[in-house]
Amino acid sequence: MSTHDQPTIPGAPAPEPPSFDEPTTPREPLPPKADQRGPETRTPTGAATDLPAEAVAQQGAHLTTAQGTRLPDTDHSLKAGPRGPVLLQDHHLREKIMHFDHERIPERAVHARGAAAHGVFEANGAAEGVTKAAFLRAGARTKVFVRFSTVLGSRGSADTVRDTRGFATKFYTEEGVYDLVGNNIPVFFIQDAIKFPDVIHAGKPHPDREIPQAQSAHDTFWDFVSLHTEAQHHTIWNMSDRALPRSYRMMQGFGIHTFRLENEAGETSLVKFHWRPTLGTHGLMWEEAQLLAGKDPDFHRRDLADAIEAGAFPQWELALQVMPDTPDETFEGIDLLDPTKIVPEELAPLQVIGTMTLDANPTNYFAETEQVAFHPGHLVPGIDVTNDPLLQGRLFSYLDTQITRLGGPNFAQLPINRPHTDVNDMLRDGMHQTAVHAGVAPYHPNSLDGGCPFHAGADAGAFIEVPARVEESVKERRQPASFDDHFSQARLFYLSLTPVEQQHVADAYAFELGKCFEQTIKERQLAALANIDADLCASVAASLGLPVPDASIEVGEPEPSPALRMVGDQWPIDGRMVGIIADDQTDAAELAAVRTALDEASVVPLVIAPHGGLLGDIPVQRTPDTAASVELDAVLVLAKSDDPRVLRLLDEVYRHAKAIGVADAASSVLERLDADAGEPGVVVGSASAVVREMLGLLAAHRVWERLSEATG
Ligand code: HEM
Numbered sequence: 001m002s003t004h005d006q007p008t009i010p011g012a013p014a015p016e017p018p019s020f021d022e023p024t025t026p027r028e029p030l031p032p033k034a035d036q037r038g039p040e041t042r043t044p045t046g047a048a049t050d051l052p053a054e055a056v057a058q059q060g061a062h063l064t065t066a067q068g069t070r071l072p073d074t075d076h077s078l079k080a081g082p083r084g085p086v087l088l089q090d091h092h093l094r095e096k097i098m099h100f101d102h103e104r105i106p107e108r109a110v111h112a113r114g115a116a117a118h119g120v121f122e123a124n125g126a127a128e129g130v131t132k133a134a135f136l137r138a139g140a141r142t143k144v145f146v147r148f149s150t151v152l153g154s155r156g157s158a159d160t161v162r163d164t165r166g167f168a169t170k171f172y173t174e175e176g177v178y179d180l181v182g183n184n185i186p187v188f189f190i191q192d193a194i195k196f197p198d199v200i201h202a203g204k205p206h207p208d209r210e211i212p213q214a215q216s217a218h219d220t221f222w223d224f225v226s227l228h229t230e231a232q233h234h235t236i237w238n239m240s241d242r243a244l245p246r247s248y249r250m251m252q253g254f255g256i257h258t259f260r261l262e263n264e265a266g267e268t269s270l271v272k273f274h275w276r277p278t279l280g281t282h283g284l285m286w287e288e289a290q291l292l293a294g295k296d297p298d299f300h301r302r303d304l305a306d307a308i309e310a311g312a313f314p315q316w317e318l319a320l321q322v323m324p325d326t327p328d329e330t331f332e333g334i335d336l337l338d339p340t341k342i343v344p345e346e347l348a349p350l351q352v353i354g355t356m357t358l359d360a361n362p363t364n365y366f367a368e369t370e371q372v373a374f375h376p377g378h379l380v381p382g383i384d385v386t387n388d389p390l391l392q393g394r395l396f397s398y399l400d401t402q403i404t405r406l407g408g409p410n411f412a413q414l415p416i417n418r419p420h421t422d423v424n425d426m427l428r429d430g431m432h433q434t435a436v437h438a439g440v441a442p443y444h445p446n447s448l449d450g451g452c453p454f455h456a457g458a459d460a461g462a463f464i465e466v467p468a469r470v471e472e473s474v475k476e477r478r479q480p481a482s483f484d485d486h487f488s489q490a491r492l493f494y495l496s497l498t499p500v501e502q503q504h505v506a507d508a509y510a511f512e513l514g515k516c517f518e519q520t521i522k523e524r525q526l527a528a529l530a531n532i533d534a535d536l537c538a539s540v541a542a543s544l545g546l547p548v549p550d551a552s553i554e555v556g557e558p559e560p561s562p563a564l565r566m567v568g569d570q571w572p573i574d575g576r577m578v579g580i581i582a583d584d585q586t587d588a589a590e591l592a593a594v595r596t597a598l599d600e601a602s603v604v605p606l607v608i609a610p611h612g613g614l615l616g617d618i619p620v621q622r623t624p625d626t627a628a629s630v631e632l633d634a635v636l637v638l639a640k641s642d643d644p645r646v647l648r649l650l651d652e653v654y655r656h657a658k659a660i661g662v663a664d665a666a667s668s669v670l671e672r673l674d675a676d677a678g679e680p681g682v683v684v685g686s687a688s689a690v691v692r693e694m695l696g697l698l699a700a701h702r703v704w705e706r707l708s709e710a711t712g
Contacts, residue, residue: 007599009606009621010306026061029054035309037118037360039368039415040143040172044435046423053363056415065095105370106405107155110200111166113214114149115159115248115301116369117308119358121171121318127353130269130322131261133382134461135173136353143172144356145416147372148248148300151183152203153214158293159300160284161214162243162508164234167253167275168374169356172420175461179378180273181398185242186254188339189231191483193393199224199231217515226524229486229531233340236490236532239508240501241283241566246701247303249314249575250282257376257391258336260325260384262466268325270336270386272343274350278315280571282701285656286508288630295628303575305361312575312602313359319350327469329386335482339390341489344561368416373402381458384466389479408432424453487531492558494533498567500707506536510543522546531555570699574602576633578694579622579653581608581646581666583639588616590663590687591638597691603698606632610643624649633701634659634694637666638687647672657681657706659697661690680705 015033031054032038038053062070071092078090086093108114125138135142149166150157165184170177189199202224205211212218216238225231237243245251253275261271284292292299307314321343323331330336332347362368375398376391385391402411408431411417426442441449456462494502509529513522522544529537530551541548578598582591591607595618598605608627609620624645629635629652637660641647647669653660654673659681662669667684670677677684681703683693697703 007595007605009604009619010309011302012309028061029058032363033309033361035305035311035361036363038363039145039418040420042415042418042420044413044418044423046419046421048420057363065092066099105407108149108405109401110151111149111168112155113153113157113159114147114166114369115304116145116147116362116372117304117314117358118360118362119144119146119313119356121169121354121356123354124352126351127261127320128263130263130267130271130320131382132264133173133178133261133380134175135171135178135380136382142174143420144358145170145172145368145372146356146358147369147374148251148304150214152200152216157214158297160244160289160292160297162216162238162286162289162512163214164238164243165245165248165251167251168372169253169275170372170374170378170417171380173380174421175380176421176463177378177417177419178380178383179374179376180253180255181374181376181394182253182255182273182275184245184251184253185234185237186252186256186272186274186342187234187237187489188256188390189225189234190228190390191230191338191340191479192389193391193397194389195228196390196393196397199228212515217512219516219518219521222513222516222521222525223518226521226528229528230340230483232486232528232532233490233493236493236505239505239512240493240497241285241504242281243508244284244286244289245300246282246284247279247307247575248300249304249307250277250279252276252281253316256339257388258323258329258386260386260466260468261320261322262382262384268466268468270323270325270329270331272321272323272348274319274321275316275356276319276350276352278317278572279574280569280701281566282571283504283566284630286504286511287652288656291628291652292630295630299631304358306604307575308358308361310575310604313357314575315358316356317352318354318356319352321345321348321350323348330482335480337386337388337480338483339388340483340486342561344492344559345563346559346561367414371406371411371414372416373398373406373411373414375399375402379463381461381463384468386468410434426453487528487553487555488558490532491555492561493564494536495558496560496562496564498565498704500704501565501567502536506539506543509536509540513540513544519546523549527552567701567704571701572602573633573695573698575604576698577604577606577631578698579606579608579627579629579632579635579649581635581637581639581641581650582615583610583641584615586615586638588618591615591618594636594638594687594691597688598695601695603695608646608649610641629653629656629658632658634661634698636661636663636687636690636694637669638663640666640669654682654706657702657704659683659694659703661694663687663690 015030041049041051064070077086077093079086121142121144123136123140127136147168150163152163167184168181170179202220225235255273258270260268262268334341334343377395410430410432413434428442439449458464526541527549530549531553538548595605606621608622609615612620612623624643629649635653654675661683675682683690
């Protein structure tokens with residue numbers, strides 16, 4: 001069997017393998033890898049070009065200056081003799097160093113760390129009754145670019161930190177760009193955008209030592225959220241496994257705010273957007289997340305890119321919760337303008353309106369993932385904003401910050417941001433202007449450019465704001481009384497979880513508050529927990545060694561929402577990783593058969609052996625040096641091993657409630673693990689039978705029974 005017949009292992013760095021010797025024969029640049037796509041080749045003003053995507057990248061076989069002049073050498077500065085000083089006239093040295101010196105741009109103020117992919121959204125038409133947006137009509141297919149991110153960490157921080165995740169989607173619709181800039185948690189910390197700088201200052205590292213990086217387990221964060229108790233609902237989601245996604249592919253997305261949709265007849269509805277992943281919503285265990293931050297800080301971006309490269313394209317359904325547009329903008333007693341509140345799915349069921357598939361990796365991280373510029377104000381006809389005060393502030397913030405981050409006002413012309421439709425604005429000049437505007441009259445009305453551009457009416461697809469009523473009132477810095485309920489939905493969330501999920505929430509509070517220095521802050525947060533749930537509060541207080549405070553507010557008994565649980569169902573297993581522990585004594589045919597069975601189930605097999613290279617003709621992907629339990633969803637043991645690194649890997653897999661399959665010949669390994677054949681998720685038998693059973697176990701994400709036993 002040649003290695004080309006083997007299951008695909010993602011991660012090849014280049015489209016073709018390198019030669020050992022330095023290549024010296026000039027040739028054209030290699031094309032992007034098969035899994036990659038760049039931005040569409042559009043002009044800065046949105047017109048399609050016939051150019052292939054590669055045409056906007058490097059051209060020709062020879063090294064040139066930025067001006068296209070060919071160069072004979074880029075390894076030696078121009079000097080006065082081999083030992084002499086470097087000459088100021090070395091134009092190539094100066095250009096090369098000058099450009100390098102300016103390669104960095106400011107990272108995003110928030111959501112700096114992210115990963116992205118291209119894809120397509122296909123609408124099923126179910127939204128036609130509530131919105132006239134063309135990209136939501138039945139059968140419409142729209143290109144998308146999606147960027148997932150953490151909120152707090154810097155660009156180089158780890159992927160698996162405990163944090164909210166961004167889920168920002170750019171739809172390149174025929175009516176202009178529509179951005180759905182959401183998160184994987186359906187509520188936000190604050191109710192008014194004026195507090196955004198404050199909550200972010202509190203969450204970011206302390207300003208004196210600039211620690212801790214990318215996490216909320218520190219005094220300023222808990223100081224803020226215990227004083228601004230509106231943050232308690234978002235915070236309890238952050239303490240759940242939702243804040244530790246197993247993969248970007250296994251994460252829900254939420255538009256959070258209520259939007260006002262308008263259909264062709266001019267009727268309006270109040271609507272919330274939800275992304276629902278086909279693979280289910282799954283979390284890491286806290287210890288896994290911590291280990292991954294060291295073993296593979298790029299875990300989420302690698303997982304996304306590898307899955308797409310392997311053809312396991314992630315998918316999400318886009319769904320709506322549709323509520324009537326009543327004057328009080330309230331549904332079942334829930335204020336729809338309060339971004340710290342959800343509408344339980346049991347009260348307003350999700351209506352699926354289309355499917356998104358991510359099918360290509362970016363060709364260049366900087367050009368695409370870093371330079372993409374989202375903005376909640378990028379709207380299309382049929383989708384409008386509400387008066388949610390958090391959303392209103394966002395409408396200002398994104399454009400404003402992008403001027404600094406992207407170096408001027410023309411960032412909409414960057415290839416990844418270009419609309420896929422005609423652009424005829426009257427914006428001119430500015431830093432990095434790349435459109436060559438013709439005409440003399442960028443103003444309206446004009447007669448010198450023949451009157452162009454002209455206003456469009458609603459019949460010509462204009463975006464016309466919904467004429468929503470604004471009540472006569474006085475100017476004041478106040479909010480509605482309904483915004484004062486800070487605890488009922490935090491309790492609703494907690495009561496909706498399964499016992500094992502509740503235990504993880506309690507453990508997370510104990511960890512985070514345990515990392516705080518100030519006892520006052522711990523006590524203040526315990527006082528907030530007392531208003532959410534007495535048992536939760538008591539458990540965290542016991543861990544901290546502090547007294548249990550009494551509740552200060554009567555919260556009531558909300559009806560749990562089972563839709564908020566992540567545990568208890570079966571999901572597709574595409575792209576899951578299974579480690580196979582083998583060695584030179586392993587039966588080659590058995591190893592090959594196991595790999596093929598996993599590959600055919602769309603699971604990625606990773607062979608872990610005592611040495612690199614080949615076992616027979618099967619490539620080894622990991623050795624005890626490079627293997628890590630935390631990148632695996634399950635492990636299959638075909639060979640006994642006494643290597644302490646392998647035993648530690650198996651111990652972690654076991655503790656993290658992942659399936660372990662053991663071939664009969666290797667069953668003695670269980671004694672080293674203190675695990676018994678037949679206990680939940682520990683399968684012993686012939687290799688083929690074990691694989692079959694493990695595929696079933698993977699569908700539940702984890703062997704939850706094992707954890708329930710551990711946590712009582
Ligand atoms: C529901 C609340 C919010 C959600 C869901 C949200 C979501 C996001 C997401 C997903 C990103 C990353 C976009 C990307 O991948 O490039 C982002 C960036 C950002 N957000 Fe928010 N955000 C929220 C609230 C706010 C508020 C209230 C403000 C300010 C008043 C704000 C300011 C920013 C800024 C400045 C950036 C960086 C943008 C850039 O540099 O391109 N966000 N937000």
